[in-house]
Amino acid sequence: MMPFTNQSQPYPVTRNATYAKNGMVATSQPLASQAGLEILKKGGNAIDAAIATAACLTVVEPTSNGIGSDAFALVWTKDKLHGLNASGRSPKSISIDKVKEKGYDGIPTHGWVPVTVPGAPSAWVELSKEFGKLSLKEVLEPAITYASEGYPISPVLGKFWKKAYTNFKANLTDDVFNNWFKTFAPNGRPPKVGEMWSSPDHAKTLQSIAETDGESFYHGELAEKIAAFSQENGGFLSSTDLAEHKAEWVDPIKVNYRGYDVWEIPPNGQGIVALQALNMLKGFEFKEKEAVDTYHKQIEAIKLAFADGQRHVTQENHMHYNSNQILSEAYAQTRRKLISEEAMQPEAGEPFGSGTVYLATADNEGNMVSFIQSNYMGFGSGIVVPGTGIALQNRGHNFSMDPDHVNALQGGKQTYHTIIPGFLTKGAQPVGPFGVMGGFMQPQGHVQVVMNTIDFGLNPQAALDAPRWQWMKDKRVEVEHRFAHHLAQELAEIGHDIHIQLEPNSFGRGQIIWRDPDTGVFVGGTEARTDGTISAW
Template identity: 65%
Template structure:
């Protein structure tokens, strides 16, 4: 059932984090303060998906305007194609120092707090610091993911630089068990330092020195100078009109553009007249075409070879739509005219609404933990290409193709609210399904998130959840799709939604595939 509230609401994948955000609202904070509190708390209570050493993006509505913040990090200035080829790399590895880019999450918290927050950052981060210091019981989804990560890291991470991860996250020689009390005092001290210095210590002070020293010791490329030069970017959100609603995403280097391109293609169909299987077929084909373009064209915006407005033009959507027939296709990019993530939603009684997402990527990230800090560093640089002809090719100071994307919905310059579905390359697909469930099929937020999901993998292969109707799966098979049931529930994403009704009432939905929770007020 959907959850209703009037004064405020926080929705995310962990109950303690959602309630932390609500507690800040009740202390006089606004939705921005609540979002930061929730995000910081998630680094503590759900380290399997995000951390202080990761990236973040935000869309927020305040005083009649939508703002976008890109807090993804750059590649270190010493990291280059030549440097990697000299070391014998043919592709970016998943673990270790090579895929580590500058973490952006702490800067995002400080930037959002300084521009839009009401409370001091020390008050906002207090719940996260308390849980890190005093401990909390491990929740079911987090415990399961932790065990999977521990088994994988035990098998794959044998080098000395990874010992700090095991000391931090497996001090008893195993992953903590579900319901077991867990604390992280080193992380508590780091969060306290970030709060007191407004993240200055992370990018220019003692924490930056520790990161620099750790990187140098094990042949990493990240330096204090890279941290000192970092600053999150305020960006103009991009959108398409979908049946009278504006669907908003962060522009590249994130791939929210993929969701918008797919919706633009789908705009040309009347789904009320379509059979259910036909509707799924069209959605799958649209996302395949959008991803084909996204993987070819999306990169650091300064490096992109095409204009975003051309990819989102109605003319280009018409051309791509013409490729969709009655049978599954192998997607190819078009030629436009030249011209382990957490998500949270927060709203308050003043009209502020926040869509916020942060991630370490692939669970805990790089497998590196900075000694004495509790900071697990992300591996977002793994998305770079080493093909010098590719638009997303690695360059010093460049931001990689990024998978984490917050979403926002408006209608007639009035906010409807934040939404998001975390989960790597599932995210644009989840956004499309959330929007269609809400707008085309008129489902409330909770029913929207409860609905069975599909996920295009590659070629004609589509994975579906075990709850997906069997007769529709057979219809899709007849249309040429390679349909496979999957028991990997986390791979289908974990979403949150908060809509504001025309009467000003907040209506929320939270993810049944996680330890999801809505904290209403």
């Protein structure tokens, strides 16, 4: 019997949950999810489908990710959950002093300074090598086709493309950004909704990655082009930095929440923030979802978890406290006691938006994948390597310029990372992959989706459709315009600084696939806040 099938909810449903038996792909772009399904039907497994979908997303949703992105994955296969950290390190030659010598007091959002080694291609290669059934060349075929032949721009994609173009046109005036405009605004403007866009350079790069199993990106022709463009423009990234990169298999971390194990990638990712919040929240009883007490305790737990996350999380071997210490029952009890009946003032950084894609895949062999891939802040650094279509991420922006901070900038280091895939199990059985993309909204989205599922029994689509909240800083909390106004008022009365937000995309974009342990049937939910879709058979 499917564990989460409640269809009732006190807010509009945009669509019903999707059910299928043989395979399922859920993501933010219809063309990408169909590419994943195409691979499943060709005989590929869920891992092959995830790679195909991820590569396709670099083409059909470049506002959120690219070949120059980082990636993380949780893979259920052969009765075990595997974690993959494919986040790149800072260039070895960078330092706080060298950044200051360039005239910066903080790490800029654009240009070469915040660029770190892109890890996404290494994730595709590693997943294919370890668990794929088809060749990387076969799996990347749909992405290459869309890049070379083009595709029509979808509504939400067009909206964010235009927004990014307007911002870049006003602010990125240096010649180093010219290639971004040539690639993503070839007619002197962003492509319109319904208009065709293609990137032959992007296609050639994907073809090169496919034919060399990623070698060209880290050791060959593409690596040389990236390093040369960096050197020409005073960047820190070198061919050595690229050559020394390797995606790393890691042991996922978890907490048990009311009989279910909730899994995340360990630091440098911020998944530990979601787990710590859930660890606190499991000490309370929640009788109903739409209640001020429920929302208040969720918000307070997230505040405390972020305060710890932004103080302690970085590359794990640089942390003062390990994951087990932060997620211990004793520490959860100590932090839980700080949650009172009124809104607190936490010590934490200031969350802000991001650009990320999340996807989930499943097949009838029992394989399931939770995969996330992202530049940062939309198109990333604004740097596009000439002749390649590679838009480079700006993950280095999250480093601290305080030399005493645990996440202080230094060469060859992984920064605090916002992107996090999630996975749910019960006993020895997989329930399935889930994720909510969107910068510092991600742990908050994970907490809300997990509680919607476990505490309130909502099916995947209902769990995603539910109105969301987002803690921003201090006591400021933003809520969607669909959020119940009487609850917003009650939260304000106990000290929360409530702001109603009209833009739905600022609350993250999620995907879910659950599997019925008795029948093997999948039930999926996709994000109504974007161009999300599920392809299944």
